[in-house]
Structures are given as structure tokens and as C-alpha cells.
Amino acid sequence: MKLQGKVAVVTGAGRGIGRAVAIALANEGAKVVVNDLGTSKMGEGQDASPAQEVVNEIIKSGGEAVANFESVAGIENGERIIQTALDHYGAIDILITCAGVLRDRMIFKMSPEEWNMVYETHLLGTYGCIRAAAPYMKENKWGRIITLSSPSGLIGNVGQANYNAAKMGIIGLTRTVALDMARYNVTANSIAPTAITRLIERPGRDISNEELEKQKPEHIAPLAVYLATEQSADVSGQVFGVRGKEIMLFSQPRPVRSAFSDEGWSVEKVHNYMQGPFKAGFTSMEDSALTIYNYDVPE
Numbered sequence: 001m002k003l004q005g006k007v008a009v010v011t012g013a014g015r016g017i018g019r020a021v022a023i024a025l026a027n028e029g030a031k032v033v034v035n036d037l038g039t040s041k042m043g044e045g046q047d048a049s050p051a052q053e054v055v056n057e058i059i060k061s062g063g064e065a066v067a068n069f070e071s072v073a074g075i076e077n078g079e080r081i082i083q084t085a086l087d088h089y090g091a092i093d094i095l096i097t098c099a100g101v102l103r104d105r106m107i108f109k110m111s112p113e114e115w116n117m118v119y120e121t122h123l124l125g126t127y128g129c130i131r132a133a134a135p136y137m138k139e140n141k142w143g144r145i146i147t148l149s150s151p152s153g154l155i156g157n158v159g160q161a162n163y164n165a166a167k168m169g170i171i172g173l174t175r176t177v178a179l180d181m182a183r184y185n186v187t188a189n190s191i192a193p194t195a196i197t198r199l200i201e202r203p204g205r206d207i208s209n210e211e212l213e214k215q216k217p218e219h220i221a222p223l224a225v226y227l228a229t230e231q232s233a234d235v236s237g238q239v240f241g242v243r244g245k246e247i248m249l250f251s252q253p254r255p256v257r258s259a260f261s262d263e264g265w266s267v268e269k270v271h272n273y274m275q276g277p278f279k280a281g282f283t284s285m286e287d288s289a290l291t292i293y294n295y296d297v298p299e
Contacts, residue, residue: 002229004029007089009081011035011072011129012099014050017148017195017217021096022054024221025228026063030094033085034058035068041099064089072099073120078128086136094228095133095172096146097126104159115162122166123173130177134186143186144228147174151192151241154250167192173237178237187236189227192250193220194243219244256281 008025012018014036026032034054038047051067058065066082070077085092101121103114126147137143152160153167171190178188193218220242226232241248257278261269 002231003094003225005036006030006093006228007033007035007085007091008086008094008096008228009035009068009092009129009133010096010098011081011125012097013054014038016098017193017220018096018098019050019054020217020221021098021224022065023058023061024218024225025094025096026058026061026065028225028229029063030228031064031089032058032066033068033081033088034065035070035072035081035084036101036111037069037071037099039071060276071121071128072097072125074124075128075131077153078125079132080128081129082136091140092133092136093140093142094144094146095129096148096224096228097129098148100148102160102163104163107161110161118162119166122163123169126170127173130188132174134177134181137181137186138184143181143184144178144185145174145181145188146224146227147171147188147190149174149190149192149239151194154192154239174239175237178212182236185233187227187232189232189236190239191220191223191227192239192241193217193230194241195220196254215244223247 002023006029008022008030010022010025010032013022013032013034017037022032022034034051036051036054038050046069048067048069051069055065055067066084066088068081070081072078072081082095099117099121103110103117103267105111105114130145130147133143133145137145147170150163150167150172152164153171156164173295174188174190181188197216223240225235227235237240239250241250257280259273259277
């Protein structure tokens with residue numbers, strides 16, 4: 001019971017990764033606010049049953065949990081989500097942001113509405129929840145913030161400019177939060193998971209039982225729970241990946257090649273370096289392909 005007495009908020013906890021994380025936190029003794037608006041993967045509609053079903057499962061297993069049905073999109077919503085933890089349990093110790101939607105479209109056809117829906121849910125929603133929780137963590141001199149990014153955000157993926165920009169933004173946000181909160185014994189880390197959830201299901205895609213087992217959301221939970229414990233106090237500002245039974249630590253962005261010219265640079269000199277020393281450091285588009293997301297994107 002590594003989290004006995006701690007209070008956790010998990011957004012997007014009605015299904016997929018969020019659900020697995022919420023249940024795992026409760027199994028370690030945390031009191032959990034299970035947040036989920038209950039929309040489709042496109043962010044449409046609303047359904048209270050996913051969040052409530054997770055709460056019921058936690059309570060049936062002897063844990064403590066309460067549902068919250070707010071959308072994460074909007075600063076005021078983040079405040080209300082965190083307030084649920086304060087109202088029911090009097091504290092907020094752990095925040096894990098799993099909520100997400102998709103609005104895939106090629107960049108030359110992506111509408112402002114499609115961009116804003118994904119941005120507001122992922123990046124603005126993550127900021128809103130962190131901004132609401134941080135003052136209480138600062139005052140208590142203890143806190144754990146775990147955000148969810150994506151391999152798509154780190155690498156890129158066809159038709160997901162909105163999603164990838166938001167997910168990479170979450171990494172920048174998390175690293176800065178780690179710096180801002182370090183003196184208050186509050187850590188912030190990000191996980192870029194690979195898992196088969198409803199967000200990547202596509203009509204006609206046949207997913208084998210073996211693939212489902214390899215990429216099930218439950219594989220993400222142990223790392224998320226560890227990052228929420230006291231034992232992880234010296235781990236902050238990091239980006240991790242989980243792919244099945246593999247846990248990865250991603251490198252921080254650093255220069256891989258550099259060049260200096262006493263005489264300054266001409267276009268031709270830049271070209272020579274690009275075709276020479278720099279080219280060896282390029283990442284090819286083929287090497288960046290994410291086969292798990294290999295599907296046709298609507299134009």
C-alpha cells in the first residue's frame with residue numbers, strides 16, 4: 001500500500017489507460033477522483049457511466065473513489081476537477097492527466113475547430129488541472145504530477161498536427177513544472193505510452209489477441225504508480241515510454257552536430273555542411289514511422 005492516505009486525481013479515467021491507472025492507484029491505497037466526461041474518441045456526447053463504473057469497481061475491491069464528470073477543456077473545469085478532491089478528501093497529492101480526444105485530418109484540410117478541440121483537451125486541459133493543483137501541493141510540500149504525452153508527439157504522425165503539437169507541448173509544460181515545483185518536493189514527469197485503446201481503433205483494422213495483450217493499457221499503470229510514490233522523489237523532469245513490457249527513458253533534446261565558421265556563413269557553405277557532417281545526424285522519415293498508427297487519415 002505505497003499510496004496509503006494519498007489523494008489522486010486521474011483525468012480521462014473512465015476507459016483505457018486512465019482506467020488502468022486509477023484502479024492501480026486505488027490498489028496501492030490512494031483515494032481516487034475518477035474524472036471522465038464520457039465522450040466519444042472524437043470528443044462528442046457525454047456519458048457518466050464510464051467514470052461511475054470505475055468508481056464502483058474500486059469500491060467493490062475495498063478502495064475509495066468518487067466520480068467527476070467535468071470536461072478537462074477549460075481552466076475553470078480544471079479547478080472544479082481538483083475541487084472535487086478537496087471537497088471529498090480534503091487534499092490533492094497526485095495528478096495524472098490521461099484525458100484525450102482525436103480529430104485527425106491532413107494539415108491542408110484541418111479546420112480551426114478540429115485544432116482547437118484537441119488543443120483544449122490535451123494541452124490546455126493539462127495546464128488547467130496542474131494550475132489548480134499546484135498551489136495545494138506547494139503548500140503541503142509534497143506532490144506528484146504525471147502527464148501523458150505520446151510517441152506521436154515525440155516523433156510525428158501523419159494527419160495529427162493538432163494532437164502531436166499538443167502532446168509535444170505537454171512535454172515542454174511538464175519539464176517547466178518540474179523546475180518550478182522542485183523546491184517544494186513536487187515532481188513532474190511525462191509518459192509517452194504505446195497502447196491499444198479506442199483512440200487508435202479503426203474500421204477494418206483486425207487486431208489479434210496477441211497484439212492486444214502486448215499493448216494493453218494495464219502495462220502503463222505500474223510506471224505511473226511508481227512516479228506517484230515517495231520512492232520517486234529524485235525522479236523529475238523526465239520523459240518515459242512504455243511499450244508492452246518495455247519501459248524506456250527518452251533523451252532530452254540536445255545538439256547532435258554543431259559547426260562554427262570564423263568567416264560567417266554563406267548559403268553555399270550551409271549547403272556543404274547539410275550534405276556533409278550534418279546529414280549523418282538527420283532522422284529519416286522512414287525511421288520515424290509509427291506502425292501502430294498506420295492508417296488512412298481522412299483528407
